[in-house]
Amino acid sequence: MRAVVVRRFGGPEVLDFAEIPVPEPGTGQVRVKVAAAGVNPVDAATRSGFLTEAGIIPPREVLGIGWDVAGTVDAVGAGVAGFAIGDAVIGLRDRPSAALGTYAEFVVLDAAAIAAAPRTVSTVEAATLPLNGLTAAQALDLLDLPPGATVLVTGAAGAVGGFAVALAKARGFRVVAVAGSADEALVRGFGAEVFIPRGDFVADRVRAQIPGGVDAALDTALLGLEALDAVASRGRFVVFAAGAAPIPLRGIRVEHVWIRADGVALADLANLVDDGVLALRVTDTVPLKDAIAAHERLAAGGLRGRLVLTKE
Known part of the structure; x- marks a missing residue:
């Protein structure tokens, strides 16, 4: 073959x-x-x-x-x-x-x-x-937060980021999304409630919308410290690439999602596709x-x- x-x-x-x-x-x-x-x-x-x-x-x-x-x-x-x-x-x-x-x-x-x-x-x-859907789902699992928590997703128009927005919304989180200005309608369609255009001073602009900072961030765009600065003290932060973890300032728990195969979770994602939750x-x-x-x-x-x- x-x-x-x-x-x-x-x-x-x-x-x-x-x-x-x-x-x-x-x-x-x-x-x-x-x-x-x-x-x-x-x-x-x-x-x-x-x-x-x-x-x-x-x-x-x-x-x-x-x-x-x-x-x-x-x-x-x-x-x-x-x-x-x-x-x-x-x-x-x-x-x-x-x-x-x-x-x-x-x-x-x-x-x-x-x-x-x-x-x-x-x-x-x-x-x-499989790869992008499971990566997003397993990253959200690491957050271990209750419904209603506020989650920042950087790179929200990307493959992993788009799944992360939709899955976070489905889990009952309030989603703050960062992406290019031209992608606002796309990202809001995934389920983002708050949209922040990509650019300088992301943390300041997130905090202007969410005083005190978000409860957690999924940093698919690898913004590092800039995204970490948008997270409230003692919050959660997930990174998606080797060597991309920022210093865990202010008691923020920084974790890396290491993707693993999981047929049961993959079946759940397939069902969400059939239900119209995931595009x-x-x-x-x-x-x-x-x-x-x-x-x-x-x-x-x-x-x-x-x-x-x-x-x-």
Whole structure:
């Protein structure tokens, strides 16, 4: 089968197309025939070597690439219950050091890492949910706040930020969102009550709307200390990238969300998609054979929604 791997670090051109044996599922695993795979910034961080330099991925001769997948169950290992050949599923590969990722024709995942695909959206759209949706949900779990709390989301028009706004609203939080001025209607549509245009002195402008500061912040835009300054003393603050944690001033609890596969939580997110709570955004589809071009577009920036790799 065809798969995209990384054998050396660098720009999009280092993505290597390999012919490898079709993987076999072990006990508790399923093989998914890949129909669509999301293209995420973490894929670029793997390809460039950033995650290896940061100590997140050990040095390896071959690295798989791709976390998100949507497709159908193609084979089932021993001990798997709840999934059968032909089932439409979504899943997350959360081992970035593995030699095979979801940029492939087939991928093997633990059964606990997949869920039934949403029924009301296309396979391509479904492929954008696992990584970004679970990241937002697990970040909100870290806050451990009661309904009615005020939560700041930076980068609220982005993939993770948009999910974070919608999920925070669904959990009963009052959402303050930071994004570009042109994205105000979009972000308010996700569920933001207060909108702060991106720019200088974000904390001052948040505090002008929320005297005393917000109860917590999800800093998907990596504003660091500027976002932390918008949080009330002894509040909560979640960061989304290695090395991005600010000093925990004023007793603020600073935590890092380290994404993990969770089929149960993923099933809940799929239900929220079907219920109309979560909107899935696709910028474009790109054939797997053009993965290099997809990474070039990712590097150029300015995307709203995700690029998705598809089979030809």
